[in-house]
Structures are given as structure tokens and as C-alpha cells.
Amino acid sequence: MSTEEDCKIIHSGTNSRTIVSHVSEEGIEALKNWIKSGHEGKSAAFSVETLSRVRLDKSPDFINMSSPDSVHFSFYSKCLAKRNPYAMYLQSLRLGFCSLDMKGAISLLNDCKDVIPIAKLLYIALNRCAGNEVLDAFNTFKRENKCFTDVDIMAKTLIDHISDLEPKRFGSYAELFHYEDYPDCWVIHEFYNEYNGERCSHCVYFFLFRDILLLS
Numbered sequence: 496m497s498t499e500e501d502c503k504i505i506h507s508g509t510n511s512r513t514i515v516s517h518v519s520e521e522g523i524e525a526l527k528n529w530i531k532s533g534h535e536g537k538s539a540a541f542s543v544e545t546l547s548r549v550r551l552d553k554s555p556d557f558i559n560m561s562s563p564d565s566v567h568f569s570f571y572s573k574c575l576a577k578r579n580p581y582a583m584y585l586q587s588l589r590l591g592f593c594s595l596d597m598k599g600a601i602s603l604l605n606d607c608k609d610v611i612p613i614a615k616l617l618y619i620a621l622n623r624c625a626g627n628e629v630l631d632a633f634n635t636f637k638r639e640n641k642c643f644t645d646v647d648i649m650a651k652t653l654i655d656h657i658s659d660l661e662p663k664r665f666g667s668y669a670e671l672f673h674y675e676d677y678p679d680c681w682v683i684h685e686f687y688n689e690y691n692g693e694r695c696s697h698c699v700y701f702f703l704f705r706d707i708l709l710l711s
């Protein structure tokens with residue numbers, strides 16, 4: 496069903512909030528049409544149900560919207576106030592890499608990590624930076640994300656998200672960082688002349704945590 500058809504239902508029916516909440520899966524861009532459609536659409540778009548669920552991550556402005564300069568900052572702040580997991584993930588990135596408030600970042604991630612896989616990955620990585628292994632969360636993540644390609648893409652997305660925030664890059668968390676030697680597979684990569692950053696399901700995490708430390 497198109498957004499236009501949905502809008503007609505909103506004006507005629509009583510389930511507007513449920514419908515908008517469903518459309519919120521499509522992100523901010525889809526919501527803009529609802530806000531323009533009139534008073535009822537607007538109140539539905541700003542309903543608690545929508546603010547707490549809308550897929551902010553689908554917007555091209557996702558990382559930038561946590562900056563006060565963004566046109567989406569006000570909407571983002573409303574979502575954050577309603578504990579929207581995508582807003583919480585974004586705020587944790589800002590706290591962890593711009594304000595260097597690791598405790599604040601981990602606390603927010605703790606509340607959204609079971610909804611967004613990339614938030615769980617960041618939760619594990621930031622805990623690593625804090626010297627905590629959080630093995631239960633790590634084992635759960637590995638059990639839930641068995642496909643190497645998916646994890647590799649998620650790791651690259653996470654690095655992109657952090658890089659877009661212009662992090663400090665001082666290795667600010669180096670003192671507490673949980674160090675480990677090179678993973679066992681390093682010898683195998685060397686045997687196959689894989690010197691160009693090839694990763695496998697064993698070392699993808701090792702290099703991700705190290706890169707995150709370097710970006711902090």
C-alpha cells in the first residue's frame with residue numbers, strides 16, 4: 496500500500512497511530528509525508544509509539560542528526576527522550592567518541608543492544624575499551640550472527656559511523672583496553688599471503704576492537 500493510500504486511511508479511520516507506527520519502519524523520509532498530510536497525520540507522526548520506534552538509521556542524515564546543526568536534530572531529540580533505540584545508539588556513539596563519556600555510552604547501549612545488533616557489537620567493543628570482556632554478550636552476539644559477511648559488513652558500518660562523527664583519534668581508551676595477542680589465524684593468513692587486511696570469522700572482531708580503540 497502506498498503512503499498516499501495510507502494517508503487516506505488516516506483521515507478516515509481511528510487506527511492512525513498504529514498505521515503511522517507501521518510506516519515508521521520506513522524512516523523519517525516516509526514520515527514527512529504524514530506530517531504534511533494534516534493535523535491528524537502530524538499528531539500521529541509525533542506520537543510516543545512512532546517516536547520510540549521510527550527507523551532513524553534509514554535516513555541519509557542518520558549520523559549527522561545528533562548534531563545541533565542538523566535539520567533533524569529536534570526530531571532526533573524527541574526520539575531520544577522516548578528511548579528510541581536508534582537514537583540511543585547514535586547518542587552512545589557521540590558520548591563514546593566525542594565526549595569520551597564511556598560509562599554514559601555503555602549505559603545507553605545496554606538498553607538498546609538487544610534490539611539492534613550493531614549496538615550490541617559496539618557495546619562489546621566499548622566494554623573491551625573499558626577492560627571488560629562481557630563474555631556472555633559476546634558469545635550471544637556470535638551465536639546470533641554466524642554469517643561472516645554480515646558481521647564484516649556490520650563492523651565496517653560501525654567504523655564508518657564512528658569516523659563520520661570526527662572522533663578524537665588519540666587512543667583515549669588505550670590504558671584500560673583489554674589487549675590480546677594476534678589471533679591464531681594470523682599464521683594462516685600469512686601462509687596464504689593475505690597481507691591486505693583479509694579477515695575471517697576469528698579475527699574480524701580482533702581488528703574491529705583495535706580500530707575502535709584507535710578511533711577513540
Ligand SMILES: [Zn+2]
Nearest residue numbers: 680694695698
Ligand atoms: Zn583471521
